[in-house]
Amino acid sequence: MLTIESISPKLLKAEYAVRGRITIRAQELERQGRKITYCNIGNPHTFNQKPLSYVREVLSLLEFPQLLEKDLGDLFHSDSISRAKHILKQMPEGLGAYSESSGVSFVREAVAKFINNRDGISSNPDRIILTDGASKAAQTVLTAIIKNDKDGIMLPIPQYPMYSATMTLLGGHSIGYYLDEENHWQLNEHALHTSYANAVKQGINPLAITVINPGNPTGAVLSYENIKMIIYFARKHNLAILADEVYQENIYSKSSSFHSFAKVMDDMKIKDVSLFSFHSMSKGFYGECGHRSGYLEVRNVSDEMFAQLVKLQSINLCANLVGQMATYLMVTPPHPGDASYELYIHERTSILNDLKEKSLIIGEALNKIDGIKVNIPEGAMYAFVNITLPEYRLNTADIAPDEAYCLALLEKTGICVVPGSGFGQHPGTLHFRTTFLPPKEAILELVQQLENFHREYTSN
Amino acid sequence: MLTIESISPKLLKAEYAVRGRITIRAQELERQGRKITYCNIGNPHTFNQKPLSYVREVLSLLEFPQLLEKDLGDLFHSDSISRAKHILKQMPEGLGAYSESSGVSFVREAVAKFINNRDGISSNPDRIILTDGASKAAQTVLTAIIKNDKDGIMLPIPQYPMYSATMTLLGGHSIGYYLDEENHWQLNEHALHTSYANAVKQGINPLAITVINPGNPTGAVLSYENIKMIIYFARKHNLAILADEVYQENIYSKSSSFHSFAKVMDDMKIKDVSLFSFHSMSKGFYGECGHRSGYLEVRNVSDEMFAQLVKLQSINLCANLVGQMATYLMVTPPHPGDASYELYIHERTSILNDLKEKSLIIGEALNKIDGIKVNIPEGAMYAFVNITLPEYRLNTADIAPDEAYCLALLEKTGICVVPGSGFGQHPGTLHFRTTFLPPKEAILELVQQLENFHREYTSN
Structure with missing residues (x-):
C-alpha cells in the first residue's frame, strides 16, 4: 500500500504557497463556520466580479448550438449569435x-x-x-x-x-x-x-x-x-x-x-x-x-x-x-457598431476602474500603518506588503516569522494572505502578498482589521 | 537561440504515435485538399456523433446564467433549468x-x-x-x-x-x-x-x-x-x-x-x-x-x-x-420522470447501438480479408488489426514495416490509422489500430478500400 514513502522526493520538495499551509487552514476554519476573506489568490469571480457578457453569450451558444436554429428573441445580442454561427461554420464538430x-x-x-x-x-x-x-x-x-x-x-x-x-x-x-x-x-x-x-x-x-x-x-x-x-x-x-x-x-x-x-x-x-x-x-x-x-x-x-x-x-x-x-x-472583442460593443466597454471600464481605485486605496491605507509599507501596485492584482516585526516575533520555532504572522492574522481576523517566504524575499525583510480584489468597502474594513491586528501582534 | 539541441533528451525520446508521423502526414495531405478519414483517434464528434442534449443544455445555462432570469419558453428542458439553478446555488461564483x-x-x-x-x-x-x-x-x-x-x-x-x-x-x-x-x-x-x-x-x-x-x-x-x-x-x-x-x-x-x-x-x-x-x-x-x-x-x-x-x-x-x-x-444523468429523460435514453441508446453494430461490421468484414485477422472488438472504440505481410514488405529501411504499411494506406486511400509499433506488439506480429467511429456506410466502404489496398500491397 502506498504511503508518503512512495512519493517522489521532487514532489515532496515542491511547494506552492498560494495554496499552501495558510490556505489549507483557512479552508478548515471555513468548514467550522468562520467567515474567511480569501486574499490569497487572484480569483476575481469569487468576489462577485462579473464575467464579460459577450464572452458568456457566445460560449453559451457554442455549448448548445441547437439554440441557433430557434427564435431567441432578445436573449442574446445579435453579434453574439452571428459570432457563434461563424465559429461553428469553421468548426462544425463543436466543443466536444x-x-x-x-x-x-x-x-x-x-x-x-x-x-x-x-x-x-x-x-x-x-x-x-x-x-x-x-x-x-x-x-x-x-x-x-x-x-x-x-x-x-x-x-x-x-x-x-x-x-x-x-x-x-x-x-x-x-x-x-x-x-x-x-x-x-x-x-x-x-x-x-x-x-x-x-x-x-x-x-x-x-x-x-x-x-x-x-x-x-x-x-x-x-x-x-x-x-x-x-x-x-x-x-x-x-x-x-x-x-x-x-x-x-x-x-x-x-x-x-x-x-x-x-x-x-x-x-x-x-x-x-x-x-x-x-x-x-x-x-x-x-x-x-x-x-x-x-x-x-x-x-x-x-x-x-x-x-x-x-x-x-x-x-x-x-x-x-x-x-x-x-x-x-x-x-477578438466586439467592435464599435456591434450590438454588444457598448455593454462590453461599460463592463470592461467598470472592472478596470474599480481595480485601479482599489490599488490606490489599499496602497495608501497600508502605508499609513506603523511598521507596514508597500509599493503602491501599478498593475496586476496584488500588493507585496513589507512588514516590520519586533525581535521577539522573529524567533518562531518550526515556522517562518512571516508565516506565523499570516497564520495569526488568519486566526484572528479570517483574512487569508500568503507569507512572503512563499514567493521569496530579501533576507532580513518580511512580507505578505494580498490581492486587492474584495469590494472597496471591504478593503477599507480589511485594512482596519489588519491595522488592529498588526498593532496587537507587534506590541509587547 | 534555442534549437533541437536545447530539448531535453526525455522529450526527444517520447513518442505518441496516435498523433505521430502518420497523422502529421495526413494533416499535410488534408491541407493539400485530400479527403482524409481520421481513424487514428477516438474523437467521436468529428464523425458527427452528437453530444447528449441534457449535458449541453445545462452547460449552456451555466455559461450564461442571466438566461435563468428570463422567460426561456421551450428552449430548454425544465429539468435542465432546475439543474443549472441547483448547481449555481451551490457555486454562485460560476464557471469563471x-x-x-x-x-x-x-x-x-x-x-x-x-x-x-x-x-x-x-x-x-x-x-x-x-x-x-x-x-x-x-x-x-x-x-x-x-x-x-x-x-x-x-x-x-x-x-x-x-x-x-x-x-x-x-x-x-x-x-x-x-x-x-x-x-x-x-x-x-x-x-x-x-x-x-x-x-x-x-x-x-x-x-x-x-x-x-x-x-x-x-x-x-x-x-x-x-x-x-x-x-x-x-x-x-x-x-x-x-x-x-x-x-x-x-x-x-x-x-x-x-x-x-x-x-x-x-x-x-x-x-x-x-x-x-x-x-x-x-x-x-x-x-x-x-x-x-x-x-x-x-x-x-x-x-x-x-x-x-x-x-x-x-x-x-x-x-x-x-x-x-x-x-x-x-x-448524474436524468432520472425517469425528468423532462429530458426520454431524450437522454434515446440519444444514449442510439449511440451505443450504433457503436455495437459497427464493432461487429468492422470485425467481421476485416476477418474476411486474406492476410488480415482481428479479435472482434467487445468494447471501447478500436480494433487492433493483425496483418500478415510478405517477406519483401518487411525489409523497410528507416521505417517499421507496419508504419510503411499505414503510410502507404494513407497515401493511397486517405485512411489514417496508427501502426501497431506505436502501441507495442509481439515480435513477429504486425498490426494497426483503427477506430470504428465513421458512419456505418463509410465503414463498409473503408473496409473495401483497405481490402483493395492490402491485396495490391501484398501482391508481387
Whole structure:
C-alpha cells in the first residue's frame, strides 16, 4: 500500500504557497463556520466580479448550438449569435472534439492578429500553442528544456511559486535574482549579474530568465528601458526569455504602460534571443480563471525545437476547447457598431476602474500603518506588503516569522494572505502578498482589521 | 537561440504515435485538399456523433446564467433549468472561478455516489480528484510516484502510448507485459510473471501495473476472473494498480460485462493494494473529448500520500470548471420522470447501438480479408488489426514495416490509422489500430478500400 514513502522526493520538495499551509487552514476554519476573506489568490469571480457578457453569450451558444436554429428573441445580442454561427461554420464538430495539438487554427490566427494589432509587429500563428491557462504554457516550455539538475532558470525574488514548484518537479535549479524593492520592484542589472555569476560559479547552467510583467506578487510594471536591459542581458548570456504577461491589461498607474517583450525585442531588431510569452484569460478584466484558457507565443527558435513543444502538447491531446474559444473571444472583442460593443466597454471600464481605485486605496491605507509599507501596485492584482516585526516575533520555532504572522492574522481576523517566504524575499525583510480584489468597502474594513491586528501582534 | 539541441533528451525520446508521423502526414495531405478519414483517434464528434442534449443544455445555462432570469419558453428542458439553478446555488461564483485544487466538492460527492451506485461499494469524495481528462489523472499519479530511472510501471503490450510517453518524460522505466492475442487480449498470468521477473533481473523496481479495461487499442473486455488474477498478482508483488476504465460504458459483446477493479477488489476483501482508477467523459456515449473532463479515484493509500497528489494538482490550480461540471452531469444523468429523460435514453441508446453494430461490421468484414485477422472488438472504440505481410514488405529501411504499411494506406486511400509499433506488439506480429467511429456506410466502404489496398500491397 502506498504511503508518503512512495512519493517522489521532487514532489515532496515542491511547494506552492498560494495554496499552501495558510490556505489549507483557512479552508478548515471555513468548514467550522468562520467567515474567511480569501486574499490569497487572484480569483476575481469569487468576489462577485462579473464575467464579460459577450464572452458568456457566445460560449453559451457554442455549448448548445441547437439554440441557433430557434427564435431567441432578445436573449442574446445579435453579434453574439452571428459570432457563434461563424465559429461553428469553421468548426462544425463543436466543443466536444479534440482539436489539433497546438489548438484550433483559426484561434491561433486570431491570436497572431491580436499580437500584431497590439504591438504592430508580425506574429506567426504556427508558432502559437493554445494551453489550459498560462501555467500550462510555462510548464510546457520548462519541461521541454530542463535536462538535469545542473540546468537552471533565473526566477525573480519574489516570484510566482508555480515557477519554482515546476522547477522542483522537473529536478532543475531555480536561480533567484532579487527585484529592487527600493525602485518599484524593477529588475536591476547588478542583481542579475550577481545572480548569474553565482549560479555559474556553482556549476549551474542558466538556460533562461523568467520575467513576470506586470509583476506577481509585486504589482509592478516594468519600464521600457528596464525591458531593454533584460533583453541585452539575456542576449549577452545566451538565455531564452520566459515573459509572463498575463496581467498586461491590468495597468493602473498613469505613469506606467505595458510593453511586451516581443515588441521591445522587435524595436531592438534582435532576432537571436528565444522568447516564450504567455497570456491568459484568467486575469485582465475577464478573470475567467475557471475556464483554464491561455496561449504561448514562441519567437526565435528553430522549427525542430518548436515541433518538440507541439509533440509535448500532443501527449496531453490538446487544451480544453471551451478555453480555446474563450481565448478566441479575448483576442477578438466586439467592435464599435456591434450590438454588444457598448455593454462590453461599460463592463470592461467598470472592472478596470474599480481595480485601479482599489490599488490606490489599499496602497495608501497600508502605508499609513506603523511598521507596514508597500509599493503602491501599478498593475496586476496584488500588493507585496513589507512588514516590520519586533525581535521577539522573529524567533518562531518550526515556522517562518512571516508565516506565523499570516497564520495569526488568519486566526484572528479570517483574512487569508500568503507569507512572503512563499514567493521569496530579501533576507532580513518580511512580507505578505494580498490581492486587492474584495469590494472597496471591504478593503477599507480589511485594512482596519489588519491595522488592529498588526498593532496587537507587534506590541509587547 | 534555442534549437533541437536545447530539448531535453526525455522529450526527444517520447513518442505518441496516435498523433505521430502518420497523422502529421495526413494533416499535410488534408491541407493539400485530400479527403482524409481520421481513424487514428477516438474523437467521436468529428464523425458527427452528437453530444447528449441534457449535458449541453445545462452547460449552456451555466455559461450564461442571466438566461435563468428570463422567460426561456421551450428552449430548454425544465429539468435542465432546475439543474443549472441547483448547481449555481451551490457555486454562485460560476464557471469563471478556480475551484479547490481537487475539484468542486459537490461534484466529488456526486462521483462518489456514482461509484457507489455502479458497484454497491462505498467511495470517499475526499479521495477523488477532478482532472482535465483521464490522461491528466494518469500523469498525476505517475509524476507522484516515479523517483528515478530504476522505477518502473508495468504497461500492457499493446498499450495506449500516453502511458509510455509519460514514463519517458518522467525518466522512469516502462515494463511491458504481453496481452494474449490468442485469448481475446486478456491478461496472462505467465506473461505477467515473466515480465516482472525480467524487470527485477535488470535491476528495475516495479511500482505499479497499468491495466486498460475495456482495452485500448485492443477493444477487449476483461473477465471478472482475469481481474481477480491481476489483483492477486499485484498484491503478491506489492504493486499499485492503475485502472484505466474510461471505456466502461462501451461494452458491445453480449458475453462481456464491465467489472471495475474497485468492485472486484472489494469482493475479494482486499484493502492493502493501492488502486488509482480513471474515468472520463471523452469516451462512453458522450464523446466529449474537447471538454477535457475526468476524474481519479484513489483507494488504499495513506492520507499523507493522497495529500501529495492534491498538492501536485494545486500547482496547476485546478481542472477546468466546465469539464468539472460535465463530469457532474455524466455521473448524474436524468432520472425517469425528468423532462429530458426520454431524450437522454434515446440519444444514449442510439449511440451505443450504433457503436455495437459497427464493432461487429468492422470485425467481421476485416476477418474476411486474406492476410488480415482481428479479435472482434467487445468494447471501447478500436480494433487492433493483425496483418500478415510478405517477406519483401518487411525489409523497410528507416521505417517499421507496419508504419510503411499505414503510410502507404494513407497515401493511397486517405485512411489514417496508427501502426501497431506505436502501441507495442509481439515480435513477429504486425498490426494497426483503427477506430470504428465513421458512419456505418463509410465503414463498409473503408473496409473495401483497405481490402483493395492490402491485396495490391501484398501482391508481387
